[in-house]
Amino acid sequence: MDKWECLACGYIYDPAVGDPDSGIAPGTPFEDLPEDWVCPECGVGKDMFEKVE
Amino acid sequence: MRKSSSLRYVVIGNGVAGVTAAQSLVRADPAAEVHIFGKEPYPYYQRPRLWEFLAGEIEQQTLYFRPPEWYAAKGIHVHLDAQVTALDPAEHRLTLADGDKVHYGRLLLATGARSFVPPFAEADKAPGEHRRTNGVFTLRTLDDAQAMKAYAGDIRSAVVIGGGLLGLETARALLSLGLRRGRTLDESRSNPSAERLDVSVIESAPHLLPRQLDAEGAQVLQGRLEAMGLRFLTDAATETILGNERATGVRLKDGRVVEGELVLISTGIRSRVELAREAGLEVNRGLIVDEQLRTSAADVYAAGDVAEFEGVVYGIIPAATEQAQVAAANMVADGSATYSGTVPATTLKIVGIDLTCLGDATATGDEFVVLRQVDRANGVYRRLALRDGKIVGAILLGDTQNVRPLKQLITTGRDVSAYSDQLLDEDLDLKALAQ
Numbered sequence: 001m002d003k004w005e006c007l008a009c010g011y012i013y014d015p016a017v018g019d020p021d022s023g024i025a026p027g028t029p030f031e032d033l034p035e036d037w038v039c040p041e042c043g044v045g046k047d048m049f050e051k052v053e
Numbered sequence: 054m055r056k057s058s059s060l061r062y063v064v065i066g067n068g069v070a071g072v073t074a075a076q077s078l079v080r081a082d083p084a085a086e087v088h089i090f091g092k093e094p095y096p097y098y099q100r101p102r103l104w105e106f107l108a109g110e111i112e113q114q115t116l117y118f119r120p121p122e123w124y125a126a127k128g129i130h131v132h133l134d135a136q137v138t139a140l141d142p143a144e145h146r147l148t149l150a151d152g153d154k155v156h157y158g159r160l161l162l163a164t165g166a167r168s169f170v171p172p173f174a175e176a177d178k179a180p181g182e183h184r185r186t187n188g189v190f191t192l193r194t195l196d197d198a199q200a201m202k203a204y205a206g207d208i209r210s211a212v213v214i215g216g217g218l219l220g221l222e223t224a225r226a227l228l229s230l231g232l233r234r235g236r237t238l239d240e241s242r243s244n245p246s247a248e249r250l251d252v253s254v255i256e257s258a259p260h261l262l263p264r265q266l267d268a269e270g271a272q273v274l275q276g277r278l279e280a281m282g283l284r285f286l287t288d289a290a291t292e293t294i295l296g297n298e299r300a301t302g303v304r305l306k307d308g309r310v311v312e313g314e315l316v317l318i319s320t321g322i323r324s325r326v327e328l329a330r331e332a333g334l335e336v337n338r339g340l341i342v343d344e345q346l347r348t349s350a351a352d353v354y355a356a357g358d359v360a361e362f363e364g365v366v367y368g369i370i371p372a373a374t375e376q377a378q379v380a381a382a383n384m385v386a387d388g389s390a391t392y393s394g395t396v397p398a399t400t401l402k403i404v405g406i407d408l409t410c411l412g413d414a415t416a417t418g419d420e421f422v423v424l425r426q427v428d429r430a431n432g433v434y435r436r437l438a439l440r441d442g443k444i445v446g447a448i449l450l451g452d453t454q455n456v457r458p459l460k461q462l463i464t465t466g467r468d469v470s471a472y473s474d475q476l477l478d479e480d481l482d483l484k485a486l487a488q
């Protein structure tokens with residue numbers, strides 16, 4: 001599964017880790033994150049993320 | 054010969070607001086050409102990571118989000134080292150530092166903010182473009198971070214003026230830089246303790262993070278940070294920076310002296326409104342924008358740290374990106390998007406410390422019901438502020454589980470009065486309540 005990086009702060013969403021603090025279980029692909037999920041580091045929306053090549 | 058060109062969409066400022074707007078513009082109008090003019094010589098970099106860079110945790114290259122080709126391929130033309138010196142809104146014309154003229158169809162001002170430098174930093178010691186050799190710094194740009202890192206290479210003590218979010222993050226970065234340096238030197242020297250970097254933080258308010266925390270929460274936080282090795286002086290107003298050629302420390306108004314070969318001033322930001330003000334745009338603390346992010350001049354929009362919406366200069370990233378997206382939508386089709394403000398949410402980015410402040414975090418007064426939970430031993434502090442049965446603010450220290458549900462509850466304004474006495478109970482499922 002792809003990792004995604006926050007344009008604003010550099011946080012990397014790693015699906016293997018998920019975002020347990022936001023209730024996102026490990027194994028959740030970025031595409032399946034809820035639309036109102038925000039970057040846990042800086043608070044920007046999903047549309048500010050880009051796939052890490 | 055001076056050039057003159059005519060461009061449909063122009064963005065001034067290559068920070069997060071400018072870059073977000075540019076990519077929103079090309080998304081909404083794929084045929085569009087967008088031109089970004091940035092004052093700095095560097096491509097867009099992630100400002101929050103400057104602190105990691107200062108601490109020696111990442112390389113400069115890591116700060117850059119994308120290769121320059123990415124922008125060109127999307128139709129975004131980035132002009133670096135290209136300061137805009139004048140704006141003529143009537144003529145829809147910009148003048149660059151080299152004299153070139155640029156005509157725009159629609160313009161976004163995303164000029165950001167600068168570090169505020171209080172009067173006690175006398176002129177000869179004031180941080181500035183060419184004055185970083187004296188050990189007095191502000192930290193806002195990559196240049197600042199580079200200069201500071203170079204200077205910090207062989208010093209023993211540093212003092213940070215200002216116990217706000219950025220002051221604390223800088224203090225942490227300096228401490229890490231010192232530890233890292235200590236480890237490296239350990240291998241060749243026998244007295245590692247001599248290589249430590251002592252870092253003190255001076256805060257003029259009675260407690261740290263006066264904008265985000267109440268006194269109790271700040272005490273718990275201070276305890277955690279002291280355990281990491283930082284030193285704090287609160288209720289400590291700076292009188293002057295000491296030292297002649299190079300800073301040696303800070304003298305407080307009560308006479309105490311705090312040693313520091315490096316002095317970092319972290320006392321807030323000020324919007325960069327000069328260009329807009331000289332052009333006659335309506336300016337207050339920031340550049341005033343309406344719900345469409347329009348300024349008082351036709352076809353000129355603003356977003357990010359430069360913008361003031363309903364009396365507020367947010368100065369936080371989520372506000373910058375939300376404003377940039379709304380501004381871009383309206384630049385493509387005026388009236389197509391509306392901005393209604395951003396719920397303030399700030400997180401202290403210090404490893405091992407989880408602190409998030411949401412909404413009106415420090416709300417006090419008869420109209421508020423305040424719930425608190427203090428667990429000093431474990432460094433946990435929770436505080437909720439409710440008004441008319443709705444949560445309007447939250448402080449969460451040492452608790453990351455409830456950040457998202459509380460943010461949702463603040464945003465939706467859901468009435469939780471039925472649960473008000475159990476909101477901080479471990480067994481209450483806030484996530485379910487937020488749904």
